Amino acid sequence: MRWRRTLLILALLTPGLxxxxxxxxxxxxxxVMQSFGYYNLVGEDSFSxxxxxxxxxxxxxxxxxxxxxxIAVVAAIGSVILAYPIAIWLRRPFRGSLAISAVLxxxxxxxxxxxSFLFLNVIAFHGVVNQxxxxxxxxxxPIRMQNDRGAWGVxxxxxxxxxxxxxxxxxxxxxxxxxxVLDAARDLGAGSxxxxxxxxxxxxxxxxxxxxxxxxxxxxxxxxFQVTAGPTNVQxxxxxxxxxxxxxxxxxxxxVVGVSLMILALFGSLILAFIxxxxxxxxxxx
Amino acid sequence: xxxxxxxxxxxxxxxxxxxxxxxxLSVDPGEFVTLLGPSGCGKTTLxxxxxxxxxxxxxxxxxxxADVTSAPPEKRDTAMCFQSYALFPxxxxxxxxxxxxxxxxxxxxxxxxxxxELLRQVDLERxxxxxxNKLSGGQQQRVALARALAMRPSVxxxxxxxxxxxxxxxxxxxxxxxxxxxxxxxxxxxxxxxxSEALAMSDRVVVxxxxxxxxxxxxxxxxxxxxxxxxxxxxxxxxxxxxxxxxDHVVETPLGRLTVSNRPDPxxxxxxxxxxxxxxxxxxxxxxVTSDISERAYQGAYTDLHxxxxxxxxxxxxWPGGASCVGQSATFRLPPERIRFVRGEIA
Ligand SMILES: Nc1ncnc2c1ncn2[C@@H]1O[C@H](COP(=O)(O)OP(=O)(O)O)[C@@H](O)[C@H]1O
Ligand SMILES: [Mg+2]
Numbered sequence: 272m273r274w275r276r277t278l279l280i281l282a283l284l285t286p287g288l289x290x291x292x293x294x295x296x297x298x299x300x301x302x303v304m305q306s307f308g309y310y311n312l313v314g315e316d317s318f319s320x321x322x323x324x325x326x327x328x329x330x331x332x333x334x335x336x337x338x339x340x341x342i343a344v345v346a347a348i349g350s351v352i353l354a355y356p357i358a359i360w361l362r363r364p365f366r367g368s369l370a371i372s373a374v375l376x377x378x379x380x381x382x383x384x385x386x387s388f389l390f391l392n393v394i395a396f397h398g399v400v401n402q403x404x405x406x407x408x409x410x411x412x413p414i415r416m417q418n419d420r421g422a423w424g425v426x427x428x429x430x431x432x433x434x435x436x437x438x439x440x441x442x443x444x445x446x447x448x449x450x451x452v453l454d455a456a457r458d459l460g461a462g463s464x465x466x467x468x469x470x471x472x473x474x475x476x477x478x479x480x481x482x483x484x485x486x487x488x489x490x491x492x493x494x495x496f497q498v499t500a501g502p503t504n505v506q507x508x509x510x511x512x513x514x515x516x517x518x519x520x521x522x523x524x525x526x527v528v529g530v531s532l533m534i535l536a537l538f539g540s541l542i543l544a545f546i547x548x549x550x551x552x553x554x555x556x557x
Numbered sequence: 558x559x560x561x562x563x564x565x566x567x568x569x570x571x572x573x574x575x576x577x578x579x580x581x582l583s584v585d586p587g588e589f590v591t592l593l594g595p596s597g598c599g600k601t602t603l604x605x606x607x608x609x610x611x612x613x614x615x616x617x618x619x620x621x622x623a624d625v626t627s628a629p630p631e632k633r634d635t636a637m638c639f640q641s642y643a644l645f646p647x648x649x650x651x652x653x654x655x656x657x658x659x660x661x662x663x664x665x666x667x668x669x670x671x672x673x674e675l676l677r678q679v680d681l682e683r684x685x686x687x688x689x690n691k692l693s694g695g696q697q698q699r700v701a702l703a704r705a706l707a708m709r710p711s712v713x714x715x716x717x718x719x720x721x722x723x724x725x726x727x728x729x730x731x732x733x734x735x736x737x738x739x740x741x742x743x744x745x746x747x748x749x750x751x752x753s754e755a756l757a758m759s760d761r762v763v764v765x766x767x768x769x770x771x772x773x774x775x776x777x778x779x780x781x782x783x784x785x786x787x788x789x790x791x792x793x794x795x796x797x798x799x800x801x802x803x804x805d806h807v808v809e810t811p812l813g814r815l816t817v818s819n820r821p822d823p824x825x826x827x828x829x830x831x832x833x834x835x836x837x838x839x840x841x842x843x844x845x846v847t848s849d850i851s852e853r854a855y856q857g858a859y860t861d862l863h864x865x866x867x868x869x870x871x872x873x874x875x876w877p878g879g880a881s882c883v884g885q886s887a888t889f890r891l892p893p894e895r896i897r898f899v900r901g902e903i904a
Binding site (some may be wrong): 322449451452454455456457458459460461462465469470473 | 608610629630631635636638639640641643644645646647656657660661704708
């Protein structure tokens with residue numbers, strides 16, 4: 272009887288879960304196989320480590336891997352750090368709080384590419400910022416701000432786009448903490464920072480980790496912000512992948528970068544989530 | 558010196574609602590004072606003003622003679638026991654209890670001493686590593702108590718700490734709280750809407766209604782000598798009747814002409830007597846009342862009788878015997894010294 276039940280459940284799950292697994296699995300499978308020399312558009316299929324060797328040996332790859340990792344870490348941690356105080360501030364409704372939280376979430380509705388075009392318009396040579404700086408006399412010539420080498424533009428865009436998402440997740444979690452629990456912490460001598468570190472953060476750690484993971488994955492794979500506003504001396508992983516495919520159709524090498532990006536997304540986000548919970552645990556001990 | 562004192566404290570919330578008006582209260586060190594009143598009368602608001610969560614709209618709060626009106630809760634020498642316990646759900650029993658001492662940088666040995674002593678006091682040694690959601694209501698209440706006491710506060714503020722416990726447990730925790738108070742010697746301000754709790758536990762009772770203090774006094778005092786109709790009615794059960802003054806010793810009431818030994822207060826609106834004040838089997842000496850019985854309810858130790866009175870609500874009295882011994886009417890005597898005069902309105 273038991274195996275028939277199991278079979279029935281599997282059969283019922285197949286239409287939904289099966290399709291999802293098939294789609295995820297097939298993409299992953301093709302990418303991995305391609306990186307090892309299969310699924311070639313032209314030429315013979317055969318197993319080879321040549322593509323991995325070439326890509327991993329290139330300086331450009333290691334630069335773009337660490338660059339994407341850096342952007343993803345800064346975007347994830349920065350968004351969460353910015354979102355927490357706002358979530359705590361909006362914890363209890365007050366006059367105008369609904370409007371404020373709606374405005375803060377607006378970036379969620381603006382596609383990334385549109386946002387970065389608007390951003391370029393603001394900081395370009397003829398953009399409002401330069402016009403303003405010249406008008407008040409801080410500078411005589413427009414300052415070059417776009418595609419800065421420090422990637423500040425990309426970081427700004429990442430935070431602008433992802434902070435609202437972190438806010439969305441954290442607001443719900445922060446609101447579920449009862450007033451009396453926070454009052455109790457205060458009564459026992461905890462100031463606002465101690466209340467955050469010892470009560471609010473540990474009680475919202477799951478939402479925080481979800482935000483970190485999802486933002487990390489999105490930012491690690493960024494293409495749009497990087498292409499429009501990013502530095503020109505380094506490529507993000509996604510950008511590098513497209514570059515490999517476009518120059519001489521190096522599909523297999525592009526696949527290597529793609530698989531590496533997936534590995535970065537998976538392990539990077541898990542490491543981030545792990546570190547955050549370790550940090551919080553140490554906070555409770557002393 | 559007073560341990561805690563409020564001077565002309567009032568509280569008007571942002572929405573314009575006046576929750577407290579002119580509260581003057583002085584609490585002595587080591588005293589156990591209860592704030593007693595119906596739900597919504599401002600007890601929690603006053604407690605939160607003492608704890609520092611609310612700033613009073615007008616007036617001052619003093620602790621040991623020092624003005625603490627604008628000190629935040631984390632800087633006050635008070636500890637609060639919340640109605641919902643408010644335990645930290647992510648911390649174990651021991652971590653909950655150590656939260657305050659850690660926050661106040663009490664050194665490790667001292668902290669562990671306090672923890673172990675308190676765990677023993679509230680009988681939670683076996684549960685020290687458990688999370689709060691693995692404990693029963695009574696155990697959670699005791700963790701909350703231990704957590705507050707671990708601060709060694711000079712004042713402990715209790716907000717209806719027993720209201721979520723069943724009757725039997727309530728009795729037990731009530732005794733534990735008094736025991737801990739005797740042991741640690743803290744000053745206690747205890748909020749409750751349960752008059753029997755207030756009478757049983759307190760050195761003094763502050764009876765509140767609609768944001769105002771009705772009467773402050775020892776339990777016997779507020780029970781035996783209520784000053785207002787509200788206090789008489791809220792604590793125990795009371796019979797209230799309008800009266801006309803005949804002279805200093807005689808009043809005219811719906812029960813007839815009664816002799817009184819207390820002088821009618823010129824502001825008094827009603828006379829008040831308690832169901833257990835009625836004396837049966839006496840037919841001499843004045844103040845004898847005979848009336849029809851409209852209802853009877855056997856209560857074990859006595860039978861609760863309702864008698865009908867023309868021009869007034871039914872009066873209640875306790876007949877010290879079984880229901881079957883009661884006829885159609887009751888004859889009893891009201892001793893003149895038991896008749897009190899009270900001010901105020903009948904709710
Ligand atoms: N933050 C607030 N804003 C407006 N009104 C409040 C607030 N807190 C309490 N009140 C009102 O003040 C009154 C007293 O409340 P509370 O002190 O909690 O009463 P109690 O503890 O005696 O039941 C209630 O009518 C309540 O609705
Ligand atoms: Mg209350």
